[in-house]
Amino acid sequence: xxxxxxxxxxxxxxxxxxxxxxxxxxxxxxxxxxxxxxxxxxxxxxxxxxxxxxxxxxxxxxxxxxxxxxxxxxxxxxxxxxxxxxxxxxxxxxxxxxxxxxxx
Amino acid sequence: xxxxxxxxxxxxxxxxxxxxxxxxxxxxxxxxxxxxxxxxxxxxxxxxxxxxxxxxxxxxxxxxxxxxxxxxxxxxxxxxxxxxxxxxxxxxxxxxxxxxxxxxxxxxxxxxxxxxxxxxxxxxxxxxxxxxxxxxxxxxxxxxxxxxxxxxxxxxxxxxxxxxxxxxxxxxxxxxxxxxxxxxxxxxxxxxxxxxxxxxxxxxxxxxxxxxxxxxxxxxxxxxxxxxxxxxxxxxxxxxxxxxxxxxxxxxxxxxxxxxxx
Numbered sequence: 001x002x003x004x005x006x007x008x009x010x011x012x013x014x015x016x017x018x019x020x021x022x023x024x025x026x027x028x029x030x031x032x033x034x035x036x037x038x039x040x041x042x043x044x045x046x047x048x049x050x051x052x053x054x055x056x057x058x059x060x061x062x063x064x065x066x067x068x069x070x071x072x073x074x075x076x077x078x079x080x081x082x083x084x085x086x087x088x089x090x091x092x093x094x095x096x097x098x099x100x101x102x103x104x
Numbered sequence: 105x106x107x108x109x110x111x112x113x114x115x116x117x118x119x120x121x122x123x124x125x126x127x128x129x130x131x132x133x134x135x136x137x138x139x140x141x142x143x144x145x146x147x148x149x150x151x152x153x154x155x156x157x158x159x160x161x162x163x164x165x166x167x168x169x170x171x172x173x174x175x176x177x178x179x180x181x182x183x184x185x186x187x188x189x190x191x192x193x194x195x196x197x198x199x200x201x202x203x204x205x206x207x208x209x210x211x212x213x214x215x216x217x218x219x220x221x222x223x224x225x226x227x228x229x230x231x232x233x234x235x236x237x238x239x240x241x242x243x244x245x246x247x248x249x250x251x252x253x254x255x256x257x258x259x260x261x262x263x264x265x266x267x268x269x270x271x272x273x274x275x276x277x278x279x280x281x282x283x284x285x286x287x288x289x290x291x292x293x294x295x296x297x298x299x300x301x302x303x304x305x306x307x308x309x310x311x312x313x314x315x316x317x318x319x320x321x322x323x324x325x326x327x328x329x330x331x332x333x334x335x336x337x338x339x340x341x342x343x344x345x346x347x348x349x350x351x352x353x354x355x356x357x358x359x360x361x362x363x364x365x366x
Binding site: 001003 | 161163312315316
């Protein structure tokens with residue numbers, strides 16, 4: 001599951017807050033299961049947000065990040081266009097979600 | 105376990121009579137009843153209060169989607185329980201409840217699974233699966249703010265008694281009863297935790313310790329394991345009965361699911 005909060009419309013030059021959360025265990029690779037076996041690391045490595053095709057926010061994740069990572073940041077609304085959120089895990093699998101921002 | 109030291113200290117005071125099967129009679133006075141929320145740190149409260157930052161909503165969203173999506177050959181939940189059918193707003197506050205047909209006690213998870221079987225011809229969802237947790241969280245979220253209120257008369261009475269019995273029975277290597285922590289010591293510290301009154305009104309809930317969303321039964325299994333007692337199975341009749349006892353004990357508290365706990 002992915003949750004996104006972003007406005008549909010904004011005024012030119014307005015600063016808008018966007019929020020994104022993805023359901024992911026962010027398993028550190030340091031824990032052991034009930035039998036004592038190491039639970040393999042399984043984490044998201046990269047998050048990227050592109051607005052109108054340009055990267056506006058990027059983050060690299062490490063095993064210390066909690067499960068279901070939540071990010072909130074601000075953008076300046078400069079043109080009508082898509083805001084694309086994407087996550088990539090350590091195996092290269094990606095998830096993405098897009099919202100359209102209309103600027104007047 | 106990590107509770108061992110402090111439980112050891114509690115035991116010095118309370119475990120010297122191993123022959124006593126039950127803890128002394130105790131209760132939380134009517135005017136003192138408080139949700140577990142009241143014992144949380146401000147950061148954790150803030151997480152529960154923000155419908156975006158609260159990770160429990162990942163499960164509520166999942167449940168809502170399942171509720172509105174048809175599985176092969178079956179009608180959706182929303183066909184029968186949508187705005188024009190039998191809306192489920194408020195119903196979760198009255199669970200667990202006895203099924204009139206079978207006389208069995210059902211918690212919300214069981215009521216949802218029964219509906220899948222009887223009205224949709226589908227297999228029950230596995231307890232503690234993300235799908236059942238999601239569906240339960242979604243249905244429970246429709247009762248947020250409603251006061252807990254359950255029926256313990258008639259066929260429910262024996263389940264209530266069974267739940268009460270479990271609550272006061274001393275068990276495990278530490279020989280402790282639920283009541284000794286949640287009636288006799290609420291508001292006090294157990295290591296990093298403040299012991300609450302042990303109400304179930306926030307569940308299913310997101311626990312930071314789990315880094316995951318879980319049912320009330322998962323929480324009860326943690327409490328039983330903490331006193332080194334054998335935990336009961338997920339969905340067991342005993343835990344359903346405990347759930348009923350807890351709900352009656354929490355009567356009037358607002359439903360909080362999806363709650364956030366430490």
